[in-house]
Amino acid sequence: MKVFVIGATGQIGKHLISLLQNSEKHTVRAMVRKEVQAEEMKQQGLDVVVASLEGTVEDITTAAKGCDAIVFTAGSGGNTGYDKTLLIDLDGAVKAVEAAERAGINRFIIVSALQAHNRANWNEGMIPYYVAKHYADRMVEHSKLAYTIIRPGGLLNEPGTGKVQASENLEKGSIPREDVAKTIYASLDAHHTFHKSFDLISGQKLIHDALNHV
């Protein structure tokens, strides 16, 4: 599969790009917002396109054309306002869905947040963020794509262990970003994860095994 990564300069995105670059099964095309980011990545031998989630669906469609899967792991981040939460985490995600549909790309993976489907469990103080993630996920579920919604717990920067717990509903927990990237990678062609949404935290099972039981 040629995998189109939206959010390639993010922390999960970087791990994922690295996995895809070293893959024997898959290849990668990265979408970045700025020309200067594209130049840097091209020098590392990457296939890169410049497009913005605040641009049109047409732009993203053109950028993704020819790929076989889209991974959405972009986020407006904690240092911007809730205007960007609406524009990137919600509308940007749905633009990616629409671009996938228009480009004829059936496989779609999005990184969400633990319990985003469950209002009662949203972290006090981050509720507006969960609202954006929640409706992005619901729009993904309403699409015709072969989607997987991965909802990781608290994101850590420590090295991955390769062992996770994945289930429709999990208690609070955390997970290294590297393991989230590995889970995305392993999900790409894991048919059992198609049309599925699940919480993800560190655990005892190898990722491949965990994905067989979501």
Added chain:
Amino acid sequence: MKVFVIGATGQIGKHLISLLQNSEKHTVRAMVRKEVQAEEMKQQGLDVVVASLEGTVEDITTAAKGCDAIVFTAGSGGNTGYDKTLLIDLDGAVKAVEAAERAGINRFIIVSALQAHNRANWNEGMIPYYVAKHYADRMVEHSKLAYTIIRPGGLLNEPGTGKVQASENLEKGSIPREDVAKTIYASLDAHHTFHKSFDLISGQKLIHDALNHV
């Protein structure tokens, strides 16, 4: 019909409450956020309940129980942050949808914004607001309710003329809030508006006639 009005203290809401209070066909129950607002309205002889769009769906369901229609004309307003846009205009609207479904209330009318269905026509500078309205509307359309989505143009405080233009796509225009309220009122039992979404601005047709052609 007993009509449950969410956003009863807003400017459109006040016009609508007045129309419903003077109606021979319909009665009204107003939902307000604060006890003090409820007291004032009770003194005017209104059926009022206190509930918050930031509360649970259960709260809103209980508040609406026994009514035959829900009108959502609440909005976070221009003086709050985009956190409230996410909480009220988006999640609040969808909570109202879910409350309608749980309470067995089939008729649902929501006030949206002109061209909210059409990203290309969103007002520069208000795009995050349109994102919230857009996805609230899409969730309404995905519901099983007999919905009507009314998307008025620029809202004016001048007296209504009773004459409007209503269509799936209209050029920019404006409309008195009183005429939006009258259009909501006229839509309540206008079966031709069920499962319909339309733009609304001032025009040449009587509201009843305009609604027959949406």
